[in-house]
Amino acid sequence: MSWYYTPVPTVLPQEEFDPSADANALRKAMKGFGTDEKAIIDILCARSNAQRQVIADAFKRELGRDLIDDLKSELGGKFEDVILGLMLPPAAYLCKQLHKAMDGIGTDEKAIIEILAPQTNEEVKAIVECYGEMYNRPLAEHLCSETSGSFRRLLTMIVVGARDPQGTVDPDLAAEQAKQLYDAGEGKLGTDEGVFYKILAHASYDQLEIVFEEYKKLSGRTIEQALKAELSGDLYDALSAIVECVQMAPHFFAKRLHKAMDGVGTDDATLIRIIVSRSEIDLQNIKDEFEQMYNKTLTSAVKSETSGDYKRALCALIGDA
Secondary structure: OOOOOOOOOOOOOOOOOOOOHHHHHHHHOOOOOOOOOHHHHHHHOOOOOHHHHHHHHHHHHHHHHHHHHHHHHHOOHHHHHHHHHOOOOOHHHHHHHHHHOOOOOOHHHHHHHHHHHOOOOOHHHHHHHHHHHHHHOHHHHHHHHHHHHHHHHHHHHHHOOOOOOOOOOHHHHHHHHHHHHHHHHHOOOOOOOHHHHHHHHHHOOOHHHHHHHHHHHHOOOOOOHHHHOOOOOHHHHHHHHHHHHHHHHHHHHHHHHHHHOOOOOOOHHHHHHHHHOOOOOOOOHHHHHHHHHHHHOOHHHHHHOOHHHHHHHHHHHHHHO
């Protein structure tokens, strides 16, 4: 499966967009006793992020109020997390999620991997800039203080934007890189982790695709099989996430969503993060992939794990309200 899929979002810009009408309708939904949550969902889950920013401006300009503050005072719980997540610009939302994954006791390595692995250099650059502005601390430095070893070195390479630009392809080099990977793992006793993370963090996704094909020709095993045999822990999780994103990002996210809802309890943070952050990118592809992989729709899975306005907001974003 190639990463050359056409990303299909589930949330599109509203065609007949009237920010002033939206701002007034939102104010009305939050004024007086009780809150009209349905009205809030109908508006904010059906506008693009850029449109939501314009609505917030209109809210300030015409009503003299801060939309985020009003939403915070009226909403609560997981529903509030979804709606406030939608109000942040995309890079700022991911920065907030990264900060949350590193703040306090313990580090959520899986969340860090899920946020950083699928990003292109340009997207990483935007996240790095935004993180510095929001937290007055370089992202690389924060990541270094929370991680260690080869995993730390891999993350550092990703955030300094070491990856070659998309479209950079050299078939001869790919054969050489496949051999380097083989020699660093299967071809020797012990594993030279450095070779793995350098190639997987530096080469463009187009290049990696050829490297993985060459690897299979050379060793008779897939790169996934090699990683599983040679690596473990956070480094394995991160490198296999990069491999999955090279081959088919929606597959990676569908798997993450399934895991968030599988078994006892629900990992709501992951559920919200993926649905909010991918809704304007490729959530339709993720939905299709989810249904193919698990023989049930993403909506039915979400409905059985969530309830109330939280459920309604997620289903509206998935596009099957």
